[in-house]
Amino acid sequence: MNETVSGPRHKPLQLHVPEPGVRPGDAPDFSEFEIPRAGAVRRPGIDEAPEDMRDMAFSVVRVLNKAGEAVGPWAGRLTADDLRAGLRHMLTLRQFDERMLKAQRQGKTSFYVQNLGEEAVACAFRMALEDGDMNFPTYRQAGLLIAGGYPLTEMMNQIFSNGADPLKGRQLPVMYSARDHGFFTVSGNLGTQFIQAVGWAMASAIARDTRIAAAWIGDGSTSENDFHAAMVFASSYQAPVILNIVNNQWAISTFQGMARGGAVTFAARGHGFGIPAIRVDGNDYLAVHAVARWAAERARAGLGPTLIEHVTYRAGAHSTSDDPSAYRSKEECDAWPLGDPIDRLKRHLVTIGEWSEERHSQALAEITDAVRSAQKAAEANGTLITGPHPSPRAMFDDVYAEMPAHLVRQRQEAGY
Amino acid sequence: MARMTMIEAIRSAHDLAMERDERVVVFGEDVGYFGGVFRCTAGLQKKYGSSRCFDAPINESGIVGAGIGMAAYGLKPVVEIQFADYMYPAYDQIVSEAARMRHRSAGQFTCQMVIRMPTGGGIFGGQTHSQSPEALFTHVSGLKVVVPSNPQDAKGLLLAAIEDPDPVIFLEPKRLYNGPFDGHHDRPVVPWKAHPLGEVEDGPYTVPLGKAAIRRPGSALTVLAYGTMVHVAEAAAEDAGVDAEVIDLRTLIPYDLETITASVKKTGRCVVVHEATRTSGFGAELSALVQETCFYHLEAPVVRVTGWDTPYPHAQEWAYFPGPDRIRRAFKAVLEG
Numbered sequence: 199m200n201e202t203v204s205g206p207r208h209k210p211l212q213l214h215v216p217e218p219g220v221r222p223g224d225a226p227d228f229s230e231f232e233i234p235r236a237g238a239v240r241r242p243g244i245d246e247a248p249e250d251m252r253d254m255a256f257s258v259v260r261v262l263n264k265a266g267e268a269v270g271p272w273a274g275r276l277t278a279d280d281l282r283a284g285l286r287h288m289l290t291l292r293q294f295d296e297r298m299l300k301a302q303r304q305g306k307t308s309f310y311v312q313n314l315g316e317e318a319v320a321c322a323f324r325m326a327l328e329d330g331d332m333n334f335p336t337y338r339q340a341g342l343l344i345a346g347g348y349p350l351t352e353m354m355n356q357i358f359s360n361g362a363d364p365l366k367g368r369q370l371p372v373m374y375s376a377r378d379h380g381f382f383t384v385s386g387n388l389g390t391q392f393i394q395a396v397g398w399a400m401a402s403a404i405a406r407d408t409r410i411a412a413a414w415i416g417d418g419s420t421s422e423n424d425f426h427a428a429m430v431f432a433s434s435y436q437a438p439v440i441l442n443i444v445n446n447q448w449a450i451s452t453f454q455g456m457a458r459g460g461a462v463t464f465a466a467r468g469h470g471f472g473i474p475a476i477r478v479d480g481n482d483y484l485a486v487h488a489v490a491r492w493a494a495e496r497a498r499a500g501l502g503p504t505l506i507e508h509v510t511y512r513a514g515a516h517s518t519s520d521d522p523s524a525y526r527s528k529e530e531c532d533a534w535p536l537g538d539p540i541d542r543l544k545r546h547l548v549t550i551g552e553w554s555e556e557r558h559s560q561a562l563a564e565i566t567d568a569v570r571s572a573q574k575a576a577e578a579n580g581t582l583i584t585g586p587h588p589s590p591r592a593m594f595d596d597v598y599a600e601m602p603a604h605l606v607r608q609r610q611e612a613g614y
Numbered sequence: 615m616a617r618m619t620m621i622e623a624i625r626s627a628h629d630l631a632m633e634r635d636e637r638v639v640v641f642g643e644d645v646g647y648f649g650g651v652f653r654c655t656a657g658l659q660k661k662y663g664s665s666r667c668f669d670a671p672i673n674e675s676g677i678v679g680a681g682i683g684m685a686a687y688g689l690k691p692v693v694e695i696q697f698a699d700y701m702y703p704a705y706d707q708i709v710s711e712a713a714r715m716r717h718r719s720a721g722q723f724t725c726q727m728v729i730r731m732p733t734g735g736g737i738f739g740g741q742t743h744s745q746s747p748e749a750l751f752t753h754v755s756g757l758k759v760v761v762p763s764n765p766q767d768a769k770g771l772l773l774a775a776i777e778d779p780d781p782v783i784f785l786e787p788k789r790l791y792n793g794p795f796d797g798h799h800d801r802p803v804v805p806w807k808a809h810p811l812g813e814v815e816d817g818p819y820t821v822p823l824g825k826a827a828i829r830r831p832g833s834a835l836t837v838l839a840y841g842t843m844v845h846v847a848e849a850a851a852e853d854a855g856v857d858a859e860v861i862d863l864r865t866l867i868p869y870d871l872e873t874i875t876a877s878v879k880k881t882g883r884c885v886v887v888h889e890a891t892r893t894s895g896f897g898a899e900l901s902a903l904v905q906e907t908c909f910y911h912l913e914a915p916v917v918r919v920t921g922w923d924t925p926y927p928h929a930q931e932w933a934y935f936p937g938p939d940r941i942r943r944a945f946k947a948v949l950e951g
Contacts (some may be wrong), residue, residue: 332687334683365718375718377719377723383715383718387706387710390679390706390711393707394682394683394686396680396683397680397681397683397691401687401689404665405689411683424679424706426673427673427679428679430676597716598758599780602824602867604868
């Protein structure tokens with residue numbers, strides 16, 4: 199094909215398709231992941247010029263060291279009570295996931311998405327926001343609700359699509375909505391909410407409000423057009439928004455390198471937009487909280503958006519419809535160098551003399567009991583398999599504020 | 615009262631809405647300092663400041679997505695997509711997000727937003743400045759779809775759309791911006807000042823969404839039309855000397871079934887006209903509704919006059935455009951049928 203008379207003038211081109219290097223059966227390998235010592239990364243002033251802190255996109259802010267100590271310039275902003283609350287939030291989320299996974303296997307609902315291994319990201323982040331701020335989450339930020347004190351039974355009512363489901367049986371499980379808890383309705387379409395968060399933040403600035411927004415997206419979904427729309431809008435209007443990329447390494451079966459391409463890090467995507475970008479150890483509760491608070495302070499001070507890449511690992515399956523053993527090494531999770539967020543925070547609290555194995559066991563028992571009670575209360579309202587469900591009549595409500603005549607006719611035709 | 619073009623009427627609606635409610639914000643490509651490529655937002659930035667009327671990056675998905683976030687916050691964004699032909703990047707935000715927000719959040723979050731876009735051809739705009747994508751919106755539950763045909767309606771419908779609690783797609787037939795084009799492209803342009811519907815109240819008023827208007831009463835047949843085609847159908851009736859009743863739907867969703875059925879039951883004959891491509895166009899919905907509700911009153915099959923199922927051409931624009939001659943032939947068919 200396309201050869202000149204004198205023969206081929208150029209070597210044929212070849213398509214490059216990125217591959218993770220490690221697939222089932224291979225030995226896990228994180229040797230290319232450069233992890234600085236805890237405490238080693240500097241803490242810029244919130245008003246430092248974006249071009250002067252580009253280094254922050256190529257390192258990883260870490261606070262907890264191997265000995266369980268909080269070290270470096272990002273440490274020291276949480277009290278022991280705050281940390282114990284954080285541990286409880288993460289334990290609650292993990293327990294909640296366990297029970298809901300089991301409930302899904304029992305057929306009590308159709309689908310579930312767990313947060314295993316990523317609990318610190320949403321739980322710590324929520325504590326850096328103020329009431330009134332608005333998150334635009336994906337389906338893997340249930341920690342925002344739990345850390346914000348949203349009732350577990352309400353979450354389960356939604357998961358079971360039962361008679362008390364606040365969303366009236368309309369949404370897939372875990373696509374929560376909780377306006378009063380600063381939790382925007384989860385779409386299920388990927389990336390769409392990223393630009394909406396920027397719009398919300400722009401509105402807050404237009405209204406001369408003091409509230410800020412937080413956008414959430416996964417590593418894979420940064421490929422979506424709406425990610426780039428959000429970045430250019432956030433940058434051009436200097437919107438008071440925190441742009442969170444949760445890099446949990448896997449987008450179902452696709453490794454993060456497919457979305458990242460030739461960029462060294464996801465955080466570096468901020469640089470082309472002049473948005474300060476910072477990478478954080480997503481399994482370090484203290485680091486996530488410190489970085490989130492730094493970004494929130496920037497936003498609230500009118501200094502514009504911040505891009506945060508939370509480096510973490512999706513320890514579980516993508517969803518109950520997924521089996522990761524088909525595409526990634528079973529040992530990879532154990533080899534993940536940033537450890538488990540709950541173990542690390544627990545160790546820290548023990549190290550500083552604010553926690554013990556006994557207290558931990560007791561807390562775990564209390565939490566297990568609380569989650570079990572919440573589930574019992576939710577199941578009393580019904581499950582997907584047993585019902586009762588919201589009335590089919592409710593399907594026709596809220597399509598519009600006022601039901602137009604053609605929908606009234608269809609509802610009547612349907613017999614409701 | 616004042617004589618206004620459709621552009622001036624739309625501008626006046628923006629102005630009044632912004633004046634009485636500071637939650638109304640206006641943005642889009644070139645709408646700020648410059649006032650829009652069709653000048654519909656001229657002067658608004660100067661009057662209300664750049665945080666209430668401003669330019670946007672060239673990213674339709676971003677414009678609509680940001681608007682959704684603003685609406686969720688509690689503002690009332692009115693955004694402009696420069697041409698309806700450019701709305702496709704925003705379609706996911708419109709369909710999956712704006713339209714379903716109230717339903718999926720059980721009313722916790724709503725989307726009070728107007729998405730304006732110039733629609734239709736007849737300006738030698740070729741395939742990227744001439745499309746009529748209304749059926750892509752009428753097919754989506756949760757959206758309202760409005761197509762004004764004159765300055766008086768444009769102002770009242772836009773004010774109603776801005777106050778409507780749900781997302782409204784507001785399609786402005788660009789060929790009507792400066793005059794009531796009747797499809798006789800070889801004749802001199804008629805300005806709005808010579809047309810009774812170019813007379814517009816200075817103050818605020820609304821034209822309710824979901825109410826059609828009878829533009830030309832008649833008894834021989836019913837024409838269902840909207841936007842530019844209302845004027846083309848009226849011209850065809852005059853040219854042919856047919857006592858046609860021309861109904862201007864004004865709002866496609868919700869549609870005014872009462873007015874449609876009352877007219878078709880009276881005349882027993884129906885011609886559906888739109889500029890958009892035929893297959894799965896809104897005319898198919900109208901034909902089905904007429905068949906379902908007026909079958910035993912019909913004296914002849916319903917006839918559709920539409921753009922052809924081709925991309926909108928450039929040099930062959932008038933072969934594509936469903937002009938008065940084609941409508942006249944349709945009249946003949948339903949009257950003889």
